Amino acid sequence: GALVYQYPRRTICKSGTSMRMECQAVGFQATSVAWYRQSPQKTFELIALSTVNSAIKYEQNFTQEKFPISHPNLSFSSMTVLNAYLEDRGLYLCGAREQLNTEVFFGKGTRLTVV
Amino acid sequence: GDQVEQSPSALSLHEGTDSALRCNFTTTMRSVQWFRQNSRGSLISLFYLASGTKENGRLKSAFDSKERRYSTLHIRDAQLEDSGTYFCAAANTGNYKYVFGAGTRLKVIA
Numbered sequence: 001g002a003l004v005y006q007y008p009r010r011t012i013c014k015s016g017t018s019m020r021m022e023c024q025a026v027g028f029q030a031t032s033v034a035w036y037r038q039s040p041q042k043t044f045e046l047i048a049l050s051t052v053n054s055a056i057k058y059e060q061n062f063t064q065e066k067f068p069i070s071h072p073n074l075s076f077s078s079m080t081v082l083n084a085y086l087e088d089r090g091l092y093l094c095g096a097r098e099q100l101n102t103e104v105f106f107g108k109g110t111r112l113t114v115v
Numbered sequence: 116g117d118q119v120e121q122s123p124s125a126l127s128l129h130e131g132t133d134s135a136l137r138c139n140f141t142t143t144m145r146s147v148q149w150f151r152q153n154s155r156g157s158l159i160s161l162f163y164l165a166s167g168t169k170e171n172g173r174l175k176s177a178f179d180s181k182e183r184r185y186s187t188l189h190i191r192d193a194q195l196e197d198s199g200t201y202f203c204a205a206a207n208t209g210n211y212k213y214v215f216g217a218g219t220r221l222k223v224i225a
Contacts, residue, residue, distance in 0.1 A: 038156070049212060095213065101145055106150075106158045108155070
């Protein structure tokens, strides 16, 4: 079956430092990968949508300078939160799909705590 | 921008009763997916629909195939373990971005 492994599951970083999270797709080709953030008591905000061999599209309020994403092949994607501060805390999820009109498979999330 | 309006925001059900959650879309959507978020934050996929209906046990979901502007999730004979937060997410026809609803916090009580 199709699975997405996301790691780390949780991380704590000091204010002003950076952390990287990764997603590995198994059982299908992750042509398209989307990264989301769920802030406390809120829904999932789309950060950016990455498609292999295309430019990464960031949503309003999210930038490449703050959330650089790598999507080098059809099974792997990573995102870094640079200079993390309190407002960056939350649950980060990656969702991957093979084609744009197929089901999205999500990782279990990376919970970021900033101290 | 794209909007997914999910209702109700919170719901309390007695065991054994039925209810429905709904997501309205402000634009035509290509597909919809329903999830339950567990206590650790992980999303459990319940249904993926490009059209029509799907059923799995006590859960049934429908996606308006004609206008593609809403989807429903029906819960039959609610059980305590159904408690949690449910989300719908829909893919825009044009840009395929997946947009989430605000979620429904469901509590099933004995």
